[in-house]
Amino acid sequence: MERFFNGESISILIFLIGVYGLLARRNIIKTVISLAIMQSAIILFFLTINYEDGRIPPIGDVTIHTAVDPVPQALMITAIVIGVAVTAVSLTMFISLYHHYGTTNWLKVINKRRED
Amino acid sequence: MRRIVTAAFIIGIFLLIISVNVIPLETSTDLFHYYINNFKADTGAENSVTAIYLNYRLFDTFFETLLLLVSVIGIIYFSRHEGDY
Amino acid sequence: MGKHSELFAQTMGLVYPIIILYGLYIIYNGHLTPGGGFQGGAILAGVFTIQYLTTDTKNVSLDILNRIEKTIYLLLLLTGILIVFYMNQELTLIQKSYYLLLMNTLIGVKVSCGLTVIFYRFVLFESR
Numbered sequence: 001m002e003r004f005f006n007g008e009s010i011s012i013l014i015f016l017i018g019v020y021g022l023l024a025r026r027n028i029i030k031t032v033i034s035l036a037i038m039q040s041a042i043i044l045f046f047l048t049i050n051y052e053d054g055r056i057p058p059i060g061d062v063t064i065h066t067a068v069d070p071v072p073q074a075l076m077i078t079a080i081v082i083g084v085a086v087t088a089v090s091l092t093m094f095i096s097l098y099h100h101y102g103t104t105n106w107l108k109v110i111n112k113r114r115e116d
Numbered sequence: 117m118r119r120i121v122t123a124a125f126i127i128g129i130f131l132l133i134i135s136v137n138v139i140p141l142e143t144s145t146d147l148f149h150y151y152i153n154n155f156k157a158d159t160g161a162e163n164s165v166t167a168i169y170l171n172y173r174l175f176d177t178f179f180e181t182l183l184l185l186v187s188v189i190g191i192i193y194f195s196r197h198e199g200d201y
Numbered sequence: 202m203g204k205h206s207e208l209f210a211q212t213m214g215l216v217y218p219i220i221i222l223y224g225l226y227i228i229y230n231g232h233l234t235p236g237g238g239f240q241g242g243a244i245l246a247g248v249f250t251i252q253y254l255t256t257d258t259k260n261v262s263l264d265i266l267n268r269i270e271k272t273i274y275l276l277l278l279l280t281g282i283l284i285v286f287y288m289n290q291e292l293t294l295i296q297k298s299y300y301l302l303l304m305n306t307l308i309g310v311k312v313s314c315g316l317t318v319i320f321y322r323f324v325l326f327e328s329r
Contacts, residue, residue: 095195161297189267
């Protein structure tokens with residue numbers, strides 16, 4: 001049971017939920033939400049890479065036997081900011097698209113673009 | 117129907133990944149040991165995450181803030197229609 | 202947006218100095234406790250959101266905010282490269298922690314300006 005409930009398995013599961021959202025849904029907003037879900041799965045994966053039970057945050061007087069790895073944490077701050085930027089830009093592009101075509105469906109957008 | 121097939125496909129991939137007998141990832145610990153042992157003497161910070169992203173890996177922070185700036189400029193110009201501000 | 206709830210406006214008027222203090226606390230203790238420039242800047246950007254929700258102001262000058270952001274980014278590059286790549290060996294520990302404080306402050310102001318611009322662009326979209 002320990003093998004299935006570690007951070008790696010859970011993050012793979014969350015990532016595949018995001019992939020399902022990308023494949024099965026044709027709503028543009030839901031596509032953006034799926035991208036955000038996949039991004040949080042990647043953050044979870046990186047944060048649990050070097051983790052063991054009972055480790056404390058790497059702040060103050062710590063040794064290599066008590067603290068967690070600070071490198072993935074510092075990298076994931078970058079990933080969070082990039083996620084915010086990607087979500088904001090894609091939502092802005094969606095609003096532009098909606099003003100122009102009046103639909104939230106990928107296929108209808110493609111059809112209307114073909115008609116023009 | 118399409119959704120059910122996709123869901124079955126995704127569940128199959130998940131079971132396939134989980135059932136593989138994974139060898140634990142052999143992560144390098146040299147960097148971790150160096151940062152934990154030296155971050156106070158090197159940077160004067162108590163928080164090692166701040167020590168990493170403002171001193172050891174400064175270029176990371178530079179390009180991250182540049183990306184936020186570029187995305188803000190992109191939002192301003194994407195959302196401008198027919199002369200309104 | 203139409204009318205505003207008086208209750209909400211009064212409560213938020215009480216709360217938002219506390220939010221400013223909290224954001225500044227997170228920025229200025231970024232090198233001692235969990236936190237830092239990005240997190241504190243995001244909290245400070247919440248103040249502008251509250252200002253929009255309570256008073257319905259639209260006269261925040263986004264042009265000036267964007268210009269502040271660009272200037273601060275150039276300052277950030279200058280400070281970081283100058284101190285870390287040229288003067289890192291000569292500084293004492295106290296001076297290095299002041300450098301971290303300066304960088305956290307610059308990043309915090311920059312991020313809060315950027316997130317405010319993003320929020321107000323979305324609001325202008327909504328009102329059309």
